[in-house]
Amino acid sequence: MNMISDALARVKPSASMNISAIALEKKAAGVDIIPMSAGEPDFDTPDHIKEAAKRALDAGKTKYTAVDGVPELKKAIADKFKRENDLDVDPSNCFVATGGKQIIYNALVASLNPGDEAVIPAPFWVSYPEMVRLTGATPIILETSAETEFKITPAQLEQSINANTKWLLLNSPSNPSGAVYNKEELEALADVLRKHPNVLILMDDIYEHLTYGKTFYTMAQIAPDLADRVLTMNGVSKAYSMTGWRIGYCTGPEWLIKAMRKLQGQSTSNPCSIAQWASVEALNGDQTFLDDWRKAFIERRDHLVARLNKIDGLECLTPDGAFYVYPSCEGLLGKTTAGGRKLNNDEDVVMALLEEQDVATVHGAAYGVSPHFRISYAVSMENIDKACDRFEAFVAGLT
Numbered sequence: 001m002n003m004i005s006d007a008l009a010r011v012k013p014s015a016s017m018n019i020s021a022i023a024l025e026k027k028a029a030g031v032d033i034i035p036m037s038a039g040e041p042d043f044d045t046p047d048h049i050k051e052a053a054k055r056a057l058d059a060g061k062t063k064y065t066a067v068d069g070v071p072e073l074k075k076a077i078a079d080k081f082k083r084e085n086d087l088d089v090d091p092s093n094c095f096v097a098t099g100g101k102q103i104i105y106n107a108l109v110a111s112l113n114p115g116d117e118a119v120i121p122a123p124f125w126v127s128y129p130e131m132v133r134l135t136g137a138t139p140i141i142l143e144t145s146a147e148t149e150f151k152i153t154p155a156q157l158e159q160s161i162n163a164n165t166k167w168l169l170l171n172s173p174s175n176p177s178g179a180v181y182n183k184e185e186l187e188a189l190a191d192v193l194r195k196h197p198n199v200l201i202l203m204d205d206i207y208e209h210l211t212y213g214k215t216f217y218t219m220a221q222i223a224p225d226l227a228d229r230v231l232t233m234n235g236v237s238k239a240y241s242m243t244g245w246r247i248g249y250c251t252g253p254e255w256l257i258k259a260m261r262k263l264q265g266q267s268t269s270n271p272c273s274i275a276q277w278a279s280v281e282a283l284n285g286d287q288t289f290l291d292d293w294r295k296a297f298i299e300r301r302d303h304l305v306a307r308l309n310k311i312d313g314l315e316c317l318t319p320d321g322a323f324y325v326y327p328s329c330e331g332l333l334g335k336t337t338a339g340g341r342k343l344n345n346d347e348d349v350v351m352a353l354l355e356e357q358d359v360a361t362v363h364g365a366a367y368g369v370s371p372h373f374r375i376s377y378a379v380s381m382e383n384i385d386k387a388c389d390r391f392e393a394f395v396a397g398l399t
Contacts, residue, residue, distance in 0.1 A: 010133040014126050015366030016374075019350070023360035034387045036376045037360040039175060040243040041323065045278075046289050049240060052281030056274050065270040068261045069096025069249070073276045076283040077249045080234075084208075085221050087232065089251045095260055096279075098271045100206050100235035100248035102264075104169075105131050107202060107231050107252070110259035111166065112137040118167040119160045121152045122368030123326065125175045125204070129368075137166065141368055146317055146328065150177035150369070154188045161192075167200045168193070170219070173207040176367045176374035177326045178319020183217045190223035200256075201230045206248075209239040209290055211321040212298050228253055238322075239290065240282045245275040297323050300377040300384055307388040308375075311395050323378040326364070330371045338397030346371040357390040 019037045026033040056062075068074075074091040081087040081094075097103045104127070112118065114136035120128050121142045129139035140160050144150045157168070170189075172181040181189075193199055203219045220227040231252035236242040251257070270276075301318065304325055308316040313331030329349045336342050339356045343349050347363040350373050354360055364372030377384060 007134050007136065010136075011130045014130075016126055016362045019354065019360050019362055022354065026358065031358055034359045034379070034383050034390070036379060036383075036387055037362050037374075039238075039324070039376060039378070041238065041241040041293070041378045042380065043241045043293060045241050045245070046282075046286070048285050049242070049278050049282050052285070053274050053278040056277035061273055061277055063273060065273050065276060067265045067270050068257075069094070069271065070273070070276050070280075073249075073280050073283075076280045077251070080283045081232070081251060085218055085232070087218075087220055087227070087251070093254055093257055094249060094251050095257050096247065096249050096271055096276065097260075097264060098248070098268055099246040100204070100233055100237065101127060102268070103231075103233045103235070103248040103250045103260075104128070104202065104204065106260040106263050107233075107250075107256060108132060108137075108167070109135055110263050111200065111256060115164060116166040117162070117164045118169060119157065119165060119199075120169045120368075121171075123150060123174070123176050123364065123372070124169070124368050125171055126366050128169050128171075132167075138164075140165070143369065145369070146315070149317065150174060150179040150326070151181060151185065152189075154192045157189055157192045158195075161196050161199060163198070165196065165199050167202055169202045169204065171204040171206075172218075173211055173216075173319070173321025175207065175322055176324050176362070176364075177317075178322040178324050180211055180214050180216070180320040182214065183222055186217055186219055186222050190219065190226060193223075193226060197229070199229070200253075201226065203230060203232050205232060205234045206238050207322040208234060210294065210297060210323060212294065212301070214320045216321075231256060236279050236282045241293075242275075242278070242282065245272070245278060247271055247275050247279045249279075297377065300379075300381060301325065303381065304375065304377050304384050304388070307385075308391070311388075311391055313395055313398075314391070323376055325375050325377065326367075326369075326372050327375070328372050329364075332395065332398065333371055335398040337394070343398075346373050349373060353391070353394060357394050359387050359390050 074094040077094040112135040116137040220230040233250040235248035316327035350363040
């Protein structure tokens with residue numbers, strides 16, 4: 001008997017998590033796997049943040065907190081938005097959840113109904129369309145390509161909006177492409193959105209601090225007149241290497257924050273108390289380590305892109321942010337691997353790399369743009385070189 005709900009039946013499993021799980025199983029079995037599928041920095045959480053968590057433990061801060069975060073963290077969030085994004089935000093209108101994923105989930109579940117539509121540029125983070133489908137609403141996918149640097153145009157956005165449009169979901173820097181919208185590009189999209197007051201804007205800024213040679217901007221910053229319908233989302237996972245601490249945060253329209261608080265109060269309640277106190281230190285404390293991390297990511301990115309572009313059948317742009325590259329593998333399709341697998345699409349390429357070369361990546365179809373695949377360079381330079389050696393061997397064995 002199938003007892004699964006209709007809502008859950010509409011949703012596909014996370015491709016990136018599935019492949020990362022296979023990689024972990026291989027590693028546990030003693031396989032020399034190179035994990036380039038997970039979206040997390042390989043750096044440790046900085047010591048001053050870990051020390052703050054220890055102090056919180058010693059002080060007995062292990063009880064329930066307010067559903068949407070301790071006042072000290074909400075003030076730190078408001079201060080961060082003012083300091084880094086020029087947003088005047090009251091702490092009472094800041095919200096904390098168990099990771100950025102829950103922020104997005106709460107916002108969509110609290111606001112979408114069947115018949116609503118959410119506009120999502122592709123390539124997209126794998127969970128966006130699935131969360132929309134879970135609500136009964138419809139994701140409207142806007143395709144991009146390497147020729148447009150994987151960014152949508154104002155004309156595309158204009159054509160996608162109708163009376164049913166409820167949200168635009170915009171991620172910059174992008175997972176998986178690393179694309180960054182500059183100020184002028186955001187202003188051009190804002191000009192379109194001004195004509196459509198029914199559309200809410202979700203800005204997923206989780207990779208804000210991982211931009212390389214470009215100034216970061218968020219929508220409410222460059223279009224303050226739209227702030228009353230912008231949800232600005234961020235978190236500590238990527239910038240502070242705190243993926244396992246599970247803290248995301250946001251600010252937005254008061255009615256939406258109130259609705260998200262109601263939903264969280266009847267689902268998970270508050271995020272981890274100790275992780276919240278660590279996040280206060282992350283936002284308020286020393287930020288200089290980020291310069292070293294960015295420098296390391298730039299070196300890894302440039303090295304990886306250079307090596308990939310020397311391999312026949314692969315083409316890769318140099319991204320401006322995040323820690324992913326998104327190469328095209330179109331030149332490999334139609335060929336057969338040394339292990340006998342026919343490469344009909346990017347998923348075949350990714351699975352063959354995983355099974356025959358023990359390199360974990362994620363196929364582009366999961367992100368809405370094929371034939372590409374996502375490679376995380378949040379790994380050591382040694383592993384990047386080993387992976388590229390295996391990519392070369394893989395391609396050399398194709399017939």
